[in-house]
Amino acid sequence: MRPYHHGDLRRAVLAAAVATINEAGPAGVSLRDLARRAGVSHAAPAHHFGDKAGVLSALAAEGFDLLADELTAALQRTRDFLEVGVAYVRFAVEHRAHFEVMFRPDLYHPDDRAVLAARERASEALAGGIGSLPEQQAGPDARLAGIAAWSLVHGFATLWLNGALPPELGDNPETVARAVAAILFAAP
Amino acid sequence: MRPYHHGDLRRAVLAAAVATINEAGPAGVSLRDLARRAGVSHAAPAHHFGDKAGVLSALAAEGFDLLADELTAALQRTRDFLEVGVAYVRFAVEHRAHFEVMFRPDLYHPDDRAVLAARERASEALAGGIGSLPEQQAGPDARLAGIAAWSLVHGFATLWLNGALPPELGDNPETVARAVAAILFAAP
DNA sequence: GTCCGAAACTTGTCAATGGCTAGATTCTGG
């Protein structure tokens, strides 16, 4: 028999949200469906997250933390900012559900403390990558170069995820992302 | 007294949807609220659009058509692909509501005929911009360069719209976009 | 002009959802 206490409902609800988003997008998330998937009553999730936006806030925070981890790891592993960009795209594809929520602030509480902290971590990881660029590659305005790099990989990831890119590119986003990002980094 | 027939309910509903999305994002759109704003009964919009996704399909199609128009106009006006990219960003900012729906296929019917046709028009306008690049600027693989340019402006527009970019950049997206895009186009 | 089918719109209904309140069960620390 199912015990009265779930054990780790918080994690179970987040996992259910990831599964639902992968199947039907963020719009398909229903608090009651998450509860059903976790095997609890329809109001149980609200106890842990407050409301529906609270669930997605937790997901966004988790996503920014994961992204910060992966960017930092990529930089330390390769010392190559190009690979940090590739890691950004890989994160978006491998953690599609998180990524789709993270950059849709109207779905969650944008000033949630955990979200703000995790987003700050991810920003620093990205800025650290920029700082590691050799002077000549960074160009006269390293800040703008960083915005350009971020825009490029973020845009590529977004377009890839919603199927806007031509299918002739193949099915390996990392390879294509590396080739595309290389064009920007070849700038004098 | 309000006449039984609205006159141009289709347009009124789309306008109401734009207003709502500008105020509360695409998640805040409710078919019944659109009906209230247009001053008709709650089921009237469905008669023109089928269902909620039908409304957003029409909005997406309208958006892709507008985008195609503006990209084409920018290319013919300036003959400069950089300015086509700037026009892309300007479109996203000026028609935020359309843009936020266009690249969220889970919100509408992705294989709606009007959507497919309009998207095709926009793709051709963008490809026309790429083709206008001088050989040396396009590099060895013009197709990849096009993907890079599209990714860059799309990513910049997306990040700008959801407030992810640092506020020190100022409040003029076109100026910043031009500077950022120039970095890519300076590639050999 | 009028008549008739089609288009536009209304009203009523149903299941599902988000959020709230009150209450039941289990855990935890002293």
Next chain:
DNA sequence: CCAGAATCTAGCCATTGACAAGTTTCGGAC
């Protein structure tokens, strides 16, 4: 062992999307 807190359930209400059936208006055929 006990009391308070944390966790979860059950019930309720307003709102929503979708559908069905009926009403009003339009527009063309004659």
